[in-house]
Amino acid sequence: MIQVNGLTKSYGDFPAVKGISFEAAPGEVFALLGRNGAGKTTTIEVLAGFQRADAGEVRVLGLDPARDRRGVRRRTGIMLQEAGFFPDLTVAQTVDSWRDFTSAARPTGEALELAGLLDRAPTKVRQLSGGEKRRLDLALALLGRPEVLFLDEPTTGMDPEARRNTWDVVRGIAASGATILLTTHYLDEAQRLADRMAIMDHGEIVAGGGMADTLAAQAGRVSFELPTGLSPGDVPLAVTVAGRVATCRTEDPDLAAQELLSWAAEKGLRLRGLEVRTASLEDLFLEGVDHA
């Protein structure tokens, strides 16, 4: 559904995307992650046909978006970071006007219901909150029953309930066979939603793969307060210490915690603040962008 091979894009002398490659299959949610300026939006804009790549090959639904922008646009939905709405139209009028130039469009009520915005149908766009505007954007992106959906930071500004609603919608669309390319700064969102991901930094992919496999291959951590009077060398596992908090990075955090607890019991020590954590996407993200 999406194939990117060696995509390169510069603005003047500035290389924003430096030869990245990835693919996304039908029914897959693919998350493109990375800090501000990493090149995520540029990548989406090239895929959606808004920008031309300088080099590399890009295919969406087997089409080249630079040559067949119309064909791509007809079968894809897009939610960019800044939407341009007419402030004096109501929510329903906005959707209606988009329906006029969308083929096989959903009924207005259905699109609004999907985006959780039905009760705001008669409200003027200028009166919507930031999160509600994102929901209107989502309704428009879903209007043409897209086979590929590009979502650039879709839940920014949404309250927790609206975020969850959006996740359910995204999962539903993916379950119906569509492919979703998502950028987000909420790593919990990526971890919950995405089947696969790529972390970008300075225009390059620095880590990526299947979400579950990649996280499973990452080390977890066990941390606790180092008991008074002890030094890191007294602990039976290799730890790093910041302040009084000792941290052990390990592939098996449960086993490490058991070893620590039996050692503490034997010595009559109490391990305060004991925390056992499997690897999170946040760990991987920080490691990826730090080492880049």
Ligand SMILES: Nc1ncnc2c1ncn2[C@@H]1O[C@H](COP(=O)(O)OP(=O)(O)OP(=O)(O)O)[C@@H](O)[C@H]1O
């Ligand atoms: N039209 C433009 N002209 C010049 N430079 C640009 C333009 N658009 C983006 N850039 C630069 O290209 C780099 C990549 O921008 P891009 O918007 O793709 O990053 P991003 O990963 O989407 O960031 P964010 O998380 O902040 O949305 C940035 O350094 C940005 O300043």
